[in-house]
Amino acid sequence: MKILIVGGGMGGTILANNLARRLKHELKQGKAQITMLSASERHMYQPGLLYVSIGRMATDALYREQTSLLEPEIEFHVDPVTTFTLDQNQVTTQSGKTYGYDMLVIATGSRAMPETIPGLAENSVNCYTEANAVEMWRQVREFQGGTVTIAVGVPHKCPMIPLEVTFVLHDYFKERGILDKVKFQYTYPIGRIHSLAPVGEWAKGEFDRLGIQYETLFNMKEVDGANKVVHSEEGTQSHYDLLVAVPPHKGMAVIEENGLGQSGWIPTDRHSLKMEGRDNVYVLGDTTNLPISKAGSTAHFEAEALAENLAAIVKLGEPVRDYDGKVFCFIEAGSDRATYAMFNYNQPPAPRAPNRAVHWFKMAYNQLYWASARGLL
C-alpha cells in the first residue's frame, strides 16, 4: 500500500510520523510505503513568527531540518508537486518525476495574500512570513507613537492572531515606556471583536480595561497609503500611523491550478477528511474548505484521526473513527498572561481568565512543538 503525503507542514509531518509508528511492521515487511513530497528542506514553526515580529524570538529558532523530524522509514523528497492526476492515482513534481499512490493526502497549507486588497501589501506590516515578521519588528521598534490600526482580512490563518498581536504590541509599547503616545484601533470583520463569542466577550473586557478602541463590521476594501487611511467595504474608514494587517489567505496556487478547489481550498468531508468525490484522496489542515480554524492545532488533531484511519485501512481494510472538529488554541493575552480555547463541531469553547501559568505553558510549547511535529505529543 503506497501512501503519498504532499506537504511537509504541521499536518503532513504529524501524519507521516504517526503512520510510520502505527505501520512499523508493514513498512519493514514492504507491505506499506510512506512518501512525503515537500517544497522545503526546512520545517518552520509558524506561530513563532508572532514572537519574531516583537523581537522576542530569533529567526533561526523558527526552523528545524525536516529530515530530523521524520521517522527514518519515511521516504522524503524536496520536490513540490506541480500536477495532480487523480484519475490515474499519480502526481508529477517540479523535477519531472511521477509518483503513484494507493492513498494520497494533500496538506499543502495556505499563504497570506495582502496583494488581494489594493494598497495593503505596500502600506502594512504582518507576521506571516519570516521576511514580513522581521520587517514588522523593524517598524515596531522604530515606532515613536501614533495610531496602531489592526485590520483583518477573511479568511485568515490562526483566528487568535488579531487579538494576540494587539495584546503583545500593547505590552511591548508599555514596556518601552511610550504607551501614552500610542492609540490602538482594532477592527474586525463581524459584529463582535472575535469570531468565537465567548472569546469576544472576554477580549472586550480586556480592551476596555486597556483602553483599546475597536470597530466591528469592518472589512478592508482598500488602503490609501498617501493619506494613511484604510477604507472598509461597509463604507467607514480608519486612520493609521502603523497598519498591522492580518491579510486574507488563500490555499496554495497548485491546488487552484489543478482545479482541485476554488481559492486553493479543497472540498472535504468534515468527518472522514476525504476529498469530496474521491475515495482514496484525503485533505489535511489549512488546505480543506472546512468551516473550522485554519491553524496548526486543527491540522494536528485532523492528522491524528487520519493516521489512525489510514493505518486501520492498511491493517483492516476499513477506517475506525471520525474527526470531531477538535481544535485547541492558545491565546497570548499580553507579555506574561495567556488563556486558551478548546472546542469541536458540537461543543463551543469556554475560555477562562488568562494567567501566567498558561503563558508559561505556551512558552514551553514553543519548544515542545518539535516533539509534537514528530508525533510524540
Added chain:
Amino acid sequence: MAERHQIDARGSYCPGPLMELIARIKQAGIGDELEVLSTDKGSANDIPEWVKKVGHEMVDSFQADGVWHVVIRKTK
C-alpha cells in the same frame, strides 16, 4: 447568469458562519445568492446585521431541523 451557492457552516464556532460568508462572497458574482447553513443561532442575527451595513440584500431566513438557513443576494 446568477447562481445559488450553499455554504455549509454547520458546527462552525471559529471562524464562524458570518466569516465563512464574507470569505465566500468575494468569489461570487453580482446577483448570485448565497445560502448559509448554520447551527449557531447567533447567525440569524449576525448575518442580516452585516448584510444591512454593507448593502447586500436579505432573501430568506428560516430554521429547519435545528439548522438555520440564511439566504442573501450579492448586490455590488
